[in-house]
């Protein structure tokens with residue numbers, strides 16, 4: 001199997017640490033320990049998936065990194081400061097499982113929202129929004145309303161909105177979970193294309209789908225529940241952009257088996 005040139009993920013030892021979790025814990029007010037003793041070092045340019053069963057704390061970790069929820073213990077650094085300061089810097093973007101579009105606004109205005117909130121001029125907002133809509137193949141739908149789009153198209157709009165302010169860190173919480181398998185695979189391919197075209201962009205991606213994690217990631221953080229822990233980290237050395245035939249390769253199956261073995265441990 002011939003795979004293309006490697007993604008320019010910087011050498012691990014040289015790339016900047018972007019996110020660092022040291023013994024991070026999250027205990028909710030109802031005493032649920034959602035995350036315990038989580039340790040992870042994310043370097044610039046990586047694509048890391050969190051994979052694990054429902055309730056193992058994947059979303060909780062992502063929300064803490066996004067500055068939407070505070071750890072109850074341990075040390076969390078994002079872009080050299082607190083998660084809250086990283087969120088306020090505007091250098092990170094968050095994609096939810098639902099596209100969460102404003103139904104009364106057209107596609108262009110939905111995508112332009114982060115720029116509007118930053119006070120960017122209408123002309124520049126339009127230019128930038130059309131640029132990212134082209135990346136996700138929706139330039140011709142800029143005037144459409146969300147209700148006129150399929151589920152996959154709505155998710156593309158949501159991804160375009162997350163990219164419009166050119167984030168350094170893209171956090172995605174099960175973004176393709178509600179899509180049919182074929183659409184899901186198409187969007188995985190598109191996401192990898194966008195990521196590999198932006199060598200400095202780091203992606204943290206939550207999924208419960210082992211195959212999705214293997215296909216997308218440079219590293220997989222495997223989590224188990226009660227309490228939620230990162231119990232293993234598996235590197236995926238295959239270069240990107242990845243071809244569809246990676247999905248049927250022996251290496252793919254071997255990686256999926258390794259992830260499953262850690263999940264069952």
Ligand SMILES: Nc1ncnc2c1ncn2[C@@H]1O[C@H](COP(=O)(O)OP(=O)(O)OP(=O)(O)O)[C@@H](O)[C@H]1O
Nearest residue numbers: 028030032034053054055056057058059060061208
């Ligand atoms: N706000 C909250 N208050 C109390 N408990 C919570 C809260 N949010 C999540 N939990 C609990 O924390 C644990 C981890 O939840 P979390 O949503 O992070 O898991 P997850 O792995 O993302 O699950 P899923 O794949 O189903 O989204 C679960 O037991 C959940 O019930």
